[in-house]
Structure formats: C-alpha cells, structure tokens
Amino acid sequence: MDGGEVRALPAAAIEGRRLLYFDYVMAAFVTILLLSNVIGAGKVAVVGLPVIGDWPFGAGILFFPMAYVIGDVLTEVYGYARARRCIWAGFAALLFMAGMAWVVVALPPAAGWGGQAAYEAVFGQVPRIVLASIIAFWAGEFVNSYVLARMKVWTRGRHLWTRTIGSTIAGQGVDSLLFYPIAFYGVWDNDTLAIVLVTQWVLKVGWEAALTPVTYLVVGWLKRREGVDVYDEATDFTPFRTRV
Incomplete structure (x- = not known):
C-alpha cells in the first residue's frame, strides 16, 4: 500500500493483516530504550541558564522521552495490543542488557588490558537503580499506552495532542514516582528526592509536548501508509500477555 485511504477499524479487525512498518517502529522503540539507558543514564551534564546559572541535568532525559513518543505512535497507529508486545520486548531487552553488563564487568580482565576501571565506571x-529503572519503565509505559488508547476512543480520534500529552503526564508520572523512591529513598534526603522527581517529570512532559509536531507527522504518515486507524473499543487491556 503506497498511502491513501485510512480506515478506522477496531483492533481485532487488523489481526493477521500485513503491516508494513510495525517491525521498524518496534525496533526503533527498543533501540532508543536501550541506548538511552546505556549512553545517557550515567552522565550528569550542565546547561547555562540566565539568572539561575549552571543547571545540572541527567543527559538521558534528552533521549529517554523519545521512547514514550514512539510508544504513543505505536498505540495510536497499531493499537494497545501491539504496543503491549513492544513493551514486553523492551522489558526483555533491558533485562538482557543488565545481565550482560553484570557478566562482562565481573569477568576477570587479562593481565595486559588496562581498561577494567574505565569499563566498570561506564x-x-x-x-537497586537497575531494578528501579526496569520496574518504572514497565509500569510507566503500560500506563502511557492504556491512557492513550482509552482517550482515543473517548475523543473519537480527534485532538491527538490531548492524548499524547495526557498519556505522557500519566505515564511519566508513574515512571518518576516509582523510579526515584526505589532507587534513591534513604540515599538522598526527602526534599532533594521530591525536587528531582518533580523536576524530571516536568522536563520529560515538556519534551514530549515540544515533540508534538513530529508525533503528528509520523502518526499521519504511518496511518496513510498502513491504511488503518486502530481503535481499542473491545480490547483486553491486561498487561500480562504478549500475544496480539
């Protein structure tokens, strides 16, 4: 299908249908999720702000919200069931990445190799932080997908921005409410914990809102190419299954 008529269909109606781009969107979702956790999570960067001065932030915040954007695209275009499948794929990939990193770091280095300290640092x-990250991702993404799918039915497919931003407010809220207490309660004082939690949540939602025009373009292009617009009107919203 080269683009054209878009048919509004219940999710069950596209079972068995050949979808041209679903696999690519799923691959992008898992790739951004892994890279934002590996490359972005460990660095604290700084940006100079007028009046305030230097403001430190976790570099991963620049890219991790893109996983939520793609999660929105998956749910909006392909429906909750296929987004659920991608979330489980991302969850499994995170577990594998964590296990692989632990094994590789724990292996004794060769006598002539001097990179062990740098490898451990990276x-x-x-x-505790790994556990927090995986739990927060799983819960936050499912809340994000559920809210978007339900809002799409409630709004009859109108006003995409309300459900992309609304679902992110809910999903990123759950993500932050789980991640920071699990990872840092008792390590940071409660005031710092609350400030960082709220700040990161606001920044992630703001980043999602800024990317709304891009979301519109990608969603519109995919719907035209696939020829479908999926509504989760009779969907089983349990997260505990991977079959579509």
Whole structure:
C-alpha cells in the first residue's frame, strides 16, 4: 500500500493483516530504550541558564522521552495490543542488557588490558537503580499506552495532542514516582528526592509536548501508509500477555 485511504477499524479487525512498518517502529522503540539507558543514564551534564546559572541535568532525559513518543505512535497507529508486545520486548531487552553488563564487568580482565576501571565506571551497575529503572519503565509505559488508547476512543480520534500529552503526564508520572523512591529513598534526603522527581517529570512532559509536531507527522504518515486507524473499543487491556 503506497498511502491513501485510512480506515478506522477496531483492533481485532487488523489481526493477521500485513503491516508494513510495525517491525521498524518496534525496533526503533527498543533501540532508543536501550541506548538511552546505556549512553545517557550515567552522565550528569550542565546547561547555562540566565539568572539561575549552571543547571545540572541527567543527559538521558534528552533521549529517554523519545521512547514514550514512539510508544504513543505505536498505540495510536497499531493499537494497545501491539504496543503491549513492544513493551514486553523492551522489558526483555533491558533485562538482557543488565545481565550482560553484570557478566562482562565481573569477568576477570587479562593481565595486559588496562581498561577494567574505565569499563566498570561506564557499565558497572548499582542493582537497586537497575531494578528501579526496569520496574518504572514497565509500569510507566503500560500506563502511557492504556491512557492513550482509552482517550482515543473517548475523543473519537480527534485532538491527538490531548492524548499524547495526557498519556505522557500519566505515564511519566508513574515512571518518576516509582523510579526515584526505589532507587534513591534513604540515599538522598526527602526534599532533594521530591525536587528531582518533580523536576524530571516536568522536563520529560515538556519534551514530549515540544515533540508534538513530529508525533503528528509520523502518526499521519504511518496511518496513510498502513491504511488503518486502530481503535481499542473491545480490547483486553491486561498487561500480562504478549500475544496480539
């Protein structure tokens, strides 16, 4: 299908249908999720702001919200069931990445190799933070997908921006409410914990809102190419299954 008529269909109606771009969107979702956790999570960067001065931030915030954007695209175009499949794929990939990093770091280095300390600094993991990240991602993404799918039915497919931003407010809220207390309660004082939690949530939602024009373009292009617009009117919203 080269683009054209878009048919509004219940999710069950596209079972068995050949979807041209779903696999690519799923691959992009998992790739951004993994790279934002590996490359972006460990660095604290700084940006100079008028009046305030230097403001530190976790570099991963620049890219991790893109996983939520693609999650929105998956749910909006392909429906909750296929987004659920992608979330489980991302969850499995995170578990594998964490296990692989632990094994590789733990292996004794060769006598002539001097990179162990740097390797540990980059890929060494604090189990509590890894656990927090995986739990927060799983819960936040499912909340994000559920809210978007339900809002699409309620709004009859109108006003895409309301559900992309609304679902992110809910999903990123759950993500932050789980990640920071699990990872840092008792390590940071409660005031710092609350400030960082709220700040990161606001920044992630703001980043999602800024990317709304891009979301519109991608969603519109995919719907035209696939020829479908899926509505989750009779969907089983349980997260505990991977079959479509």
